[in-house]
Amino acid sequence: MLRRSFLGGISAASASPFLPARPALAQAEHQRTLRFVPQADVTVLDPLTTSAYVTRNHALLVFDQLYGIDGDLKPQPQMVEGHTVEDDGRRWTFRLRDGLKFHDGEPVRGRDCVASIRRWAPRDNLGQLLMARTDAIEATDDRSFTIRLNRPYRLMLETLSKLGPPALLILPERLAVLDPKQQLPEVVGSGPFRFNARERIVGARVVYDRNPDYRPRESGEVSGVAGPKRVHFDRVVWTTMPDPSTAAAALKNNEVDWWENPINDLLPTLQSDRRILTPLSGRLGTMGTGVMNHLHPPFDKPAVRRVLLEALSQEDFMTAINGTDPDLIRTGVGLFAPGTAMASEVGLDALTRPRDIERSRQDLIAAGYKGERVVLLAAGDSPRLAAMGDVMNDLLKRLGMDVQHAVSDWGTMVTRRANKAAPDQGGWNIFCTDWSDFDMMNPVVEQVLRCGGVQTGFFGWPDLPRIEALRGAWLEAPDEDGRKAIARDLQTLAMQEVPYLPLGQYLSRTAYRDDLQDVVKNLSVFWNVRRAS
Template identity: 55%
Template sequence: MHRRTLLTGAAAIGAAAIGAASSLPNVAIAQAPGSRVLKFIPQSDLAVLDPIVTTAYVTRHHAFMVYDTLYGIDADYAPQPQMAEGHTVEQDGKLVTITLRPGLLWHDGEAVRAKDCVASIRRWAARDGLGQVLMSLTDELSAPDDRSIVFRLKRPFPLLLDALAKPSTPVCFMMPERLANTDSATPLREVMGSGPYTFLANERVPGSRIVYERFDKYVPRPEGTASWTSGPKKVNFDRVEWHVIPDAATAANALQNGEMDWWEQPTADLQPVLRRNRNVLMEIPDPTGLMALCRFNQLHPPFDKPEVRRALLGAINQSDYMTAVIGTDRSLFRDGVGFFPPGTPMDSDAGMQALTSPRDMEKVKRELAAAGYGGEPITLIAASDFPSLSALAQVGNDMFKQAGMNVEFVSTDWGSVVQRRASKEPPSKGGWNVFFTFFAGIDMFNPAVHQSLRGTGQQAWFGWPTAPKLEELRSKWLEAPDLAAQQAVAREVQTQAFQDVPYLPLGQYFQATAYRRGITGVLKGMPLFWNLQRG
C-alpha cells in the first residue's frame, strides 16, 4: 500500500491563542481543581453503543475507550501492532500469522483469546467494505491456539494490516467471542471490551451523561510513542465523564469557567471568544479535515433516479455550506472539492466541472422536470442538536426549495437521525429521502476505505446505492500495481461518481477542538482518552 501523506498545509492550521477572558455568564457544573476526573463535551449524545452496526463517529470514539484493536495507525497512517505482539508473513504472502500480546484481559477478568479475535474479525468484516474484500480473499481464518490468528489467503493482500488498523468506521474492534458471534446487523446491548476504560452502564443518562472508569488491569504496550491510535495507551485519569450539552453557549461557558475540560467541536461563532481566553487552547486535531456530504436514499423515489441526483449537482454552492458550518475564514474550509480530500494522492480534477461551472437554478429545475420529478415530497432528516450538521441541513433545505423541490423538513436529535437513517422503509412509513453528514478526510483517502462510494445495494452504507461500475473500478484500484496506476483508476472513480452521484459533495472544513490549558498530551486525529494529563 502506498503510504498516505498529510494534506498540504493542513497541519499548520490551528494553534493555541491567548487573550482576555470572555464575559459570558456562568453555568453550574462543579469540578474540583486537580481532580482525576476528565469532563468532556462530545459532538452529540451516544445513541448507539455497538460500533459495528453504525458509522456514527460518537460511537467510534466511545468504542476506542472500551475496546482495543489488533493494530492501530501512527502519524504516517501506517499500521502498528496494538493488541498484536507482531506477525509473520509466509508462503509468498498467502499465510499471515498474528500473535497476541500475553496477558490481555477482558473487563470481566477473562483472558483475551485468539478465537475471540477471529469471531470479532468476522463480525466486523460482514459490515465493512475493506473487510469484505479481505474475507473474499481468505480461504481460512483460524485460531490454532490461544495467541495465534491465522489467515490463509487465496493470494497476497497487501492491505490486510491496513484493514485491521484503519480508524474509518466501522473499526475492527475486538470483543469476546460470545458477543462477536451476534449477527452483525443486531446491535449489542452489552459493552465488554479489553480497552483502557470500562463503560459504566449504570451511570449512563441518555441525552445527558456517559461515564467511563479506568480499567486497572489494562497493560499498555511497553514500547513506542502514543500516536493517533497506536503506541502505549497510558491512562492518567481514573474517570472520564461525557456531558452532552447541545446548547453551544452553555458549552462555551462551562469550558471557560473550568467546569468542563474539553469541548470536542466548538461552533464557529464561539471560536473567537474561546481564542481570547488565556485558559483555553484551540487546535485542529485532524489535518485531513471533515468532508461534508448530502446522502440520498436510493431505494425510494425520487432519488432512485440517477438523473434526479445528477441534476442537483448544478444546484450546489459549496461555499454556502462551508460558511454556514465554519464561518467566512477561508483558511478553515475548501470549496471546489470532489470525492477525495484535496491534496491527497487520489485527488484530481476529473469531472469537477459539475461543481465549478456557473450555477443556474433554472437549468436545475428543467433538468429535474426532464428526469421525472413531479413535485412529490422529499423527507429531509436533520440533527437539530448537532450544530455543524444542522447548518448543513438548513442550507440544503434552502437549496432543494430553490430547485423547486417539495421538502418535508424533519428536525430531530442526532440519535434519532442515526436510528431513522437505518430504516429502509418508505418515508411515509418512517423512512427518509435525504440527510446530511460528514466523514473525516482519512476515511475518504482512497476507494478502499471510502464507504460512501460503495455501490453494493442492500449491503451498502445508508442510502443503499447500486453502482456496479463503481464497484468494478474499486476492484481495479485494489489490484493496481503502483501509485500511478491507483491515481489513474481514482480519476475514473471520480468521473463515474459524478454520473452515479451516490451523494452530493459539499466541501471540506477544518474543525477545531478546545480544551483547558492545564490538559496536556491531546493526541491528533479523533478524541482519544489515553496519554492525557492534567497539570
C-alpha cells in the same frame, strides 16, 4: 435548575471556609480526573450496533485494536507483536503482545481475536471484502491466529486497523460469539480504561477508570491511535451539557477541562480567554454529502443528478455549517478526503465552474424533471445536518422543484431512509449527511460510493456497474500508483453518473484548558494527555 448554576454551586461549596478539608480533596481529585464534554451522550455502548462517532470514541477507551492508524494514516502494530506473510500472500499469521489482559482478568487469546473479527466482518465493507477472500480464520495457540486466504488481499492491515465506525475492536470470545445484532450485555475490553457502569447516568454522565493491568506498547511514537497508550489520569468523566452556552461557561470556569466540539459562534468567547486553547482537531475533517434515491423519479435519471451537481455551491453548504473562516472550510472537494492519498482535482470542473441557476432550471426540465414532489429528509436535532438541509431545500426550490422539507429528529430520519417505497408512500428522494475523513479515504471504505443496487448499494441504492467495476479494480491494483490512477478514473466517472453529491469539507476546533498538555491530535482519545504540574 440550570446545569451552569448547579456546577457553579459545586464550585462555591468546595471553596466554603466552613469545610476546610474539601479544597485539598477537590484539588487532588482535579489532578487525577480529566473532565470532558463530548459531542453527545453515549446512548449506545456497543460499537458494532451504531455508526455514531461518540460511541466509537467511547469504545477506544475500553477496547483495543490489533493495529492502530497513525497520524499519517498508516497501520501500525498495536495489540499485535508482529506478523508473517507466506504462500504468496495467502497465509497471514499474527502474534499478540505478551501480557494483554481483559478487564475481567482473563488473558487475551488468539481465539478472542478470531471471534471478534468474525463478529465485526459482516457489518463492515472492508470486513466483507476480507471474508470473501478468506478460507479460514483460526487460532493457532493462545497468542497467535492465522488468516488463510483463497487469493491475496493487499488491504489486510488497513482492514485490521479499521477505525471508522464500526471499528474493529477485540472482545472476549464469550461476548464476541453473541448475536451481533444485539447490543453487548456488558462492556469488557482490554483497553487502557475500564467502563464504570455503576456511575453511568444516561443523558448526563459516563465514567471511565484507568485500567491498572493495561500494558502499553514499549516503543513507537504516539500518533493517531497508534503507539504507546500511556495513561496519566485515574478517571475520565464525560459530562453531557444541556446546551453549548453551558458547556462554554463550564470550560471558562474550570469546571471541565476539555470540550470536544465547541460551536463556531462561541469560539470568539473561548479564544478571548488566555487559559483556553482552541486548536484544530486535526488535519482531517468532515465531508458533507447529498444522498439521492436512485429508485424513484426524479433522481433515477443521471441527467437530473448531473444538473443538481452542476448547480450546487460547496461554499454555500460549508459556510452554512461552519461559517466563513477559511481555515475551517474547503471547497473544490471530490470523492476523497483532501490530503489523503486518493484525493485529486481530476474531473471536478462541474463543481468548480461558475453557477447559473437560470440555465440549470432549463437544463433540469430538458433532463426529464416533470414537476414531481421531492421529499427532502433533514435531521432537525443536528445543527450541521439541519444547516445542510436548509441549503439543499433552498437550492432545490430555486431550481423549480416542488419540495417537501421533511424535518424530524435523527432517529426518525435514519428509520425513514431505509424505506425503499415511493416518496408518497413513506419513502424519500434526498437527504444530507456527513462523514469523518477516515470514512472517505478510498473507494472501498466510502459507504456512499457503494453502487450495487438494492443488494449492496448504500441508502438510495444506486445501481452503477461501471463504478462498481472500478471499485473492484482499485482493490486488486498491485501498488499505490495503480490505485491512484483508478481513483482518478473513478472520480471522473462519478461526476458523470453522480452516485451522490459531494458538498465539501469542514474542519473543527476543539477547546481545552491550557494546563492540559500532550493532547493527541486528530481524535478525542485520553491516553498520553497529562495535566501540567
